[in-house]
Amino acid sequence: MNTGKVDVLLGLQWGDEGKGKVVDVLTPHYDVIARFQGGPNAGHTLEFEGQKYVLRSIPSGIFQGGKVNIIGNGVVLAPDLFMDEAKDLEKSGHPLKERLHISKKAHLIMPTHRILDRAIEAAKGKNKVGTTGKGIGPTYTDKVSRNGLRVGDILDHFDEKYAAHKERHMKMLKALGWTDFDGFDEVEKKWMEGIAYMKDFHFVDSEHEINRTLRAGKNILCEGAQGTMLDVDFGSYPFVTSSNTICAGACIGLGIGPNKIGNVYGIMKAYCTRVGAGPFPTELFDETGKTIRDLGHEYGAVTGRERRCGWVDLVQLKYSVMVNGVTQLILMKSDVLDGFDTVKACVAYKLKDGSETTELPYEIDDVTPVYKEFKGWKTDMTKMTRESQFPQAFKDYIKFIEDFLETPISIVSVGPDREATIER
């Protein structure tokens, strides 16, 4: 049978690799774009025709006309934030009611989940994760402990179900000693408006829709959120998010058989960033780190927080390539390093016992990165359109990365705009 193909696009570092931009660029090759995990903790930025958009829960394929975009069962959705995001898009001339389908099995982030997120973080004190505060952890916790409220519940005795879940959450908050409910009533009111607003969208059995699409010979692109090092199993636990961000997450979060997966696009920055707490071996605390932050505008799209910056970590990336089965790398933001005299990449970790490894160990908070230094290319690459224009020093640098990671770099992105993309 001639079935369509499923490709997966995901972040290989700690998020914010530039996934949104690449999904938008690749969308013309697909019929359906689907988000499979995460929620409004994500902030995916797209720029084209002089406009900038930040998407949180809506897939980044929404701007290329005529495509169906699906919010899969693996996603957690906040109705109030979804309503804001969708209304903004409609206002800017991007109608989505017909094109955006929402899985009935996606879980709802309740207002009390967001308070629980804050309360649990506060209880962790100095060990806090530094979450986005969007209620992600508590919502996935309810899902796994079989207490969740799903999109499909909106259609049946919703008020009763909501009240029961809220009561349970309030008891948990009381046990945590939480007393700050300022503004809760307004938030809850808007959340309910969000529920009413959502009813105008197609609630679907997305696993059936996805597999039907494939049987019809059409192609699907799965859009990951966060990054591999934030995966709840393989990331820098416990400083991670609460979903499986890796390729297998696409199978679970959409209902796709693993044998249907074709290309796995691994998105990586030419350096590395992280928001929130947790280990980051190549983090730079000096002027270079600050320069990268300033030139790369490394401030969170969701929370506005400063992103921690450091050199690219090939040990970490090798691990990410492995657990995802990456078939193609997409290199982002090398333009940020255009003016550097030298550029470094971590090629091994020195462990406490003095030995060196290129296999990401269980603990990464006490490893010392071993760097290889490259000659900077010292060329403004932002206007380049073809690989043949690449300076030799840049060619040497990307060849080294490809060899180390045993994976080809198929696209180089040299600016935030859709146009600043070089396919090799």
Ligand code: GDP
């Ligand atoms: P995502 O969460 O993976 O979609 O990434 P974010 O949108 O949070 O962060 C990536 C940021 O880098 C956004 O502000 C993008 O507009 C910007 N960006 C994407 N690709 C490039 C690039 O190649 N060069 C530069 N300078 N900026 C880029």
Ligand code: IMO
């Ligand atoms: P995109 O999709 C970067 C981080 C938070 C925190 C940890 C847990 O834009 O790449 P959570 O709110 O998920 O419980 O927070 O994960 N985090 C992200 N960091 N980009 C993201 O998404 C992130 N989503 C969550 O900062 O450290």
Ligand code: MG
């Ligand atoms: Mg982001």
